[in-house]
Amino acid sequence: xxxxxxxxxxxxxxxxxxxxxxxxxxxxxxxxxxxxxxxxxxxxxxxxxxxxxxxxxxxxxxxxxxxxxxxxxxxxxxxxxxxxxxxxxxxxxxxxxxxxxxxxxxxxxxxxxxxxxxxxxxxxxxxxxxxxxxxxxxxxxxxxxxxxxxxxxxxxxxxxxxxxxxxxxxxxxxxxxxxxxxxxxxxxxxxxxxxxxxxxxxxxxxxxxxxxxxxxxxxxxxxx
Amino acid sequence: xxxxxxxxxxxxxxxxxxxxxxxxxxxxxxxxxxxxxxxxxxxxxxxxxxxxxxxxxxxxxxxxxxxxxxxxxxxxxxxxxxxxxxxxxxxxxxxxxxxxxxxxxx
Numbered sequence: 001x002x003x004x005x006x007x008x009x010x011x012x013x014x015x016x017x018x019x020x021x022x023x024x025x026x027x028x029x030x031x032x033x034x035x036x037x038x039x040x041x042x043x044x045x046x047x048x049x050x051x052x053x054x055x056x057x058x059x060x061x062x063x064x065x066x067x068x069x070x071x072x073x074x075x076x077x078x079x080x081x082x083x084x085x086x087x088x089x090x091x092x093x094x095x096x097x098x099x100x101x102x103x104x105x106x107x108x109x110x111x112x113x114x115x116x117x118x119x120x121x122x123x124x125x126x127x128x129x130x131x132x133x134x135x136x137x138x139x140x141x142x143x144x145x146x147x148x149x150x151x152x153x154x155x156x157x158x159x160x161x162x163x164x165x166x167x168x169x170x171x172x173x174x175x176x177x178x179x180x181x182x183x184x185x186x187x188x189x190x191x192x193x194x195x196x197x198x199x200x201x202x203x204x205x206x207x208x209x210x211x212x213x214x215x216x217x218x219x220x221x222x223x224x
Numbered sequence: 225x226x227x228x229x230x231x232x233x234x235x236x237x238x239x240x241x242x243x244x245x246x247x248x249x250x251x252x253x254x255x256x257x258x259x260x261x262x263x264x265x266x267x268x269x270x271x272x273x274x275x276x277x278x279x280x281x282x283x284x285x286x287x288x289x290x291x292x293x294x295x296x297x298x299x300x301x302x303x304x305x306x307x308x309x310x311x312x313x314x315x316x317x318x319x320x321x322x323x324x325x326x327x328x329x330x
Contacts, residue, residue: 015294016297027292040299058317060324082258083258090254097246101239105236197230208282212281218253
């Protein structure tokens with residue numbers, strides 16, 4: 001507590017300099033949380049490489065880029081609704097992020113029942129998202145989209161689509177498994193024995209990151 | 225870190241508000257496409273809604289707003305290098321487009 005009071009009196013930059021240069025642990029968070037952040041930082045670089053290479057091929061192709069608004073439209077009730085599946089997927093993922101944030105909160109309050117239920121809901125919504133993505137992939141593959149060609153224009157469309165959404169879908173799938181493992185440990189009282197629920201927050205960080213990446217994919221791949 | 229309270233604890237209300245806000249912002253970005261907005265208005269609105277959503281997720285859901293400045297710097301500053309990569313690749317993409325155009329026109 002004395003440390004906190006002292007830190008509050010310092011200017012923000014002096015506090016940073018102190019955290020990094022003093023002979024102590026640099027980040028005042030559990031090491032697992034710091035490492036998850038650093039992993040997510042590296043993942044940011046990977047996804048940015050994918051999105052940047054997508055930007056590069058889209059800029060450099062002479063053919064027209066297929067219009068995502070039409071490509072991802074669904075025929076419902078006698079009319080084509082643009083991007084509707086993608087919009088629903090976005091809402092599903094945002095909702096899962098909301099339930100996860102609340103699961104972390106209930107974890108720290110030692111409310112095991114709500115934590116497990118909310119993490120289960122998060123995993124279920126994640127699985128829903130992946131299923132909808134599988135449906136989308138199936139639809140596009142049936143329509144003749146391949147990594148090297150598609151019926152509507154620039155052949156690079158397929159490779160960018162499968163690479164970016166595939167890698168993101170893989171993250172969601174891994175996240176669902178990760179959440180189920182952590183939720184089960186909450187249920188069995190593993191974290192009570194350890195005396196800390198920080199693992200729930202760390203799993204939450206990963207899950208929010210998956211949602212975060214989708215925000216960028218939604219903007220740059222589907223809306224652009 | 226205080227002893228009495230463990231980790232990040234905030235009222236549930238904050239999360240519900242941010243959740244609602246993300247819903248609204250996503251709806252707005254969807255409407256940009258739905259109403260076929262074009263040109264500068266389209267790009268600026270898409271980027272604006274994207275950055276707002278990303279900011280709220282990182283700041284509130286991932287609790288970055290309540291972390292110490294050292295962690296904020298360590299995690300949020302390195303991605304700025306990526307702007308250099310994006311800039312280079314944009315220039316390179318334009319160049320490839322022009323040379324391809326020139327080659328096919330000849």
